[in-house]
Amino acid sequence: MPRQRSSATTAECALEKGLRRRWRLGERAIEGGIFLASLLAIVVLLGIVALLLRQGLPIFSYTPPWAFLFGTRWYPVSEPPTFGIAPFFVATLWVTAVATAVAVPVGVACAAYLSEVARPAIRETAKPIIELLAGFPSVVMGFIGLLLLSPLIQSMFNLNTGLCGLAAGIMLSLMSLPIIVTVSEDAMRAIPDDFRQAAYALGATKWEVVRHVSIPAALSGISAAMMLGIGRAIGETMTVLMIAGGALAMPVSPTAPMMPMTAAIASGIGNAVRGGLQYQALFAIGLLLFLMTLAVNLVADAVLERQKRKFQR
Amino acid sequence: MYDRFMMRKWLTLAIAALFITAIVLAGCPGDPNGDGNGDTLSFSITGSNTVQPLSVVWAEAFMDQRSEVSIAVSGPGSGVGIAALIDGTTEVAQSSRLIRQSEIDQAQARGVNPYEITVAQDALAVVVHPSNPVTELTIAQLSAIYSGQITNWQELGGEDLPIVVLSRDTNSGTHVFFKETVVQMRGLATEETSLEYGPNVLFLPSTSAGIEETAGNTRAIFYPGLAYVTADVQALAIKRTADDPAVLPSVETAQDGTYPVVRPLLYYTNGAPAGVIKDFIDYCLSPAGQARVVDVGYVPVQ
Known part of the structure; x- marks a missing residue:
């Protein structure tokens, strides 16, 4: 089937570009979400450690660590x-x-x-x-x-x-x-x-x-x-x-x-x-x-x- | 493209920073919220699990009379209740021991003025397994048992068996009251404030766990509130000193003062109660409220 190759290619190309861009956007959003989830785990962990250190360490000024x-x-x-x-x-x-x-x-x-x-x-x-x-x-x-x-x-x-x-x-x-x-x-x-x-x-x-x-x-x-x-x-x-x-x-x-x-x-x-x-x-x-x-x-x-x-x- | 990527990265970092801030803030002591008084129609009572059943009965009766009021009662332990009052997370703290000076200081540093109301009394029974031949003990003997100086029932006229000493844990007001009144023999000639629970005492998370263990263990001794004493355990008669008569715990002996191990059950509020909290406490102290005290197994104030 004969086709007008050049214009079709251009149209397809534009369409593909648009799709790809949208696709990339979506992909990046998902990527960001996953990154955020893993970051959250680390932040929570660090937060807990910081809390334990902040609340727990002062005891060592009353009881030295070895006595504790x-x-x-x-x-x-x-x-x-x-x-x-x-x-x-x-x-x-x-x-x-x-x-x-x-x-x-x-x-x-x-x-x-x-x-x-x-x-x-x-x-x-x-x-x-x-x-x-x-x-x-x-x-x-x-x-x-x-x-x-x-x-x-x-x-x-x-x-x-x-x-x-x-x-x-x-x-x-x-x-x-x-x-x-x-x-x-x-x-x-x-x-x-x-x-x-x-x-x-x-x-x-x-x-x-x-x-x-x-x-x-x-x-x-x-x-x-x-x-x-x-x-x-x-x-x-x-x-x-x-x-x-x-x-x-x-x-x-x-x-x-x-x-x-x-x-x-x-x-x-x-x-x-x-x-x-x-x-x-x-x-x-x-x-x-x-x-x-x-x-x-x-x-x-x-x-x-x-x-x-x-x-x- | 690159810009957008960077923007997302910054956004991520900003959100991460928010989380960190939130967590650090969560670790900071909060301001005491609410002064507990005024015209709040819902308030909470928290603290002693000894006072808990009484507070529940009173709260239900009071909410029946005043349908617009809602009262939340919880009983994790006296110390928890007083800590909650100091932190401003409860309006009324229920306690089975007096507030300590250190706690008053902490409260005042946070702008809270603990106000004490005695709402009922409780007799602490000392219980053993029903098969135990020992039926009476002096306060001095109890002190020796709990501080680890007497370790065998034979020394008390019982069988040649080691004593399994059961106590409540440090969350409990009963723990502190029993230590001061019995282990340290407060108010007696033999008072000795350096005495502590011995290292072999078993600290249990609840009174019912202690009853459970005493009912199944011929070597055990435990000190539940009078309301918790069941037919599976045997209450001992207690002598203040060797010369005093031995008295079994009951509502009557606690009220006439002959039973020696009686403690006040207390409510603490921030300043003198006002509004609906005052109405509630007035109800607790009224003849109708005090009649409920006996139903629950405690001793009325008057």
Whole structure:
């Protein structure tokens, strides 16, 4: 079909230019929106850090940092008040250690079963049920711990009280289990099937494939899952406030009643007058919590990085 | 093209700056808003979770009489209520302990003048597990238990079991009142203001958590308000000193002054109450209002 080429080209060209310009405008608007969203996250983070520093640092002019970190006496409403958070710090370590020790082996084993062994029908039913566990509000987990777990632990270990770090840690492990299972399972399923086929071709049993192929290959994902689980356990407040016992003594074993850092903040912040010494001390605890989760994330990053390099060889 | 890109960049930065400013401002202490009095027809009562059930009953009855009034009651703890009054975020603070001098100073620095009204009284019961053979204790013995000097029930005539000492956390006015009146033995010859809760005391976030634990633990001891005592726990008779008679907590023994652990339940307002808040407090102190006090399980003022 004959056409008047030149004029058509010019018209098309103009049309295309207009379209492209409009297209570019729209694209840039979207780009800007996305940029703004990511900027917002950073600004909020910086704002929180600034707030923690501003409200928390002044305490160190009353209690020197070493006395604050290693002091074992916390009497914020006495005259004169003393602020030593070592028992809270150790309590957080105990509770997190118990939660990790329970949740990681169970979670990884569960993920390995779901991704490597279970028939699809079982997997499709079991996974949503496990994920449902994450939907329980922490206060409900606290109640369950208070009414069921803590009497059980008391009679099992013949303790004075079942309100202790062990009970809190076990409840926390239930709360971080869904995260660990879901993320580890996704990591294992993402491994190319060639890996497994190659191992089976060499005569490996199912257990050998899981043990020597799937878990090592998914280790970066599994360690990310672990870190997410630990982060959840460090930051959880309501459950530990309800069942960790809340004693101020330095916890010498996980079966002692203890007050983790989050519980210390929650049980004190309501009473603290804004800008008062106790208020500042509680913000300083918050700052320390933030630094701890930051450290966990940095370690997770380092592990992931090493894992990646290992696989490149 | 380049200009437009730059403009967008600047706009982004400006919005970012706005966010930062907003966040920094949010961190600054706000001005006390509202003087709490005058003709506001809605006001809030916040503070002690001991006074909470009483305030709720009064607020509902008062709102039935005066449909144009709305009262919001919340009970996170006495300290929270007083802090809220100082920050100007509530009109009435409910408290189960006296305001501290340091809090009065902070309030006055912000132009708030706490005005105290005793609206009812509360007896603190000391409870143990029903199977515990111990039935009475002196204030000095309670002080020794809570400061960690006595750690076994055997020393008090009970079984050879360690004592699990339960307390409310520092958010609670009950925590402070019990420390001053019982642990430090205020008003007795043995008063000792350097005494503190011992390191093995368990600090619990609510009174019901303490009742729950005491009901299920034969070694536990706890101090709930009289209204919280249930059939699952056993209240102890308390002696002021070893020579005084042992008295069980009840409305009557609290009102005639023979039971030693009784505290005032207080409202604090900014300056003397006026307008609808005055009407409300007048209702609380009226015979009709005080009749409600007994229903809730507390002790009337007169």
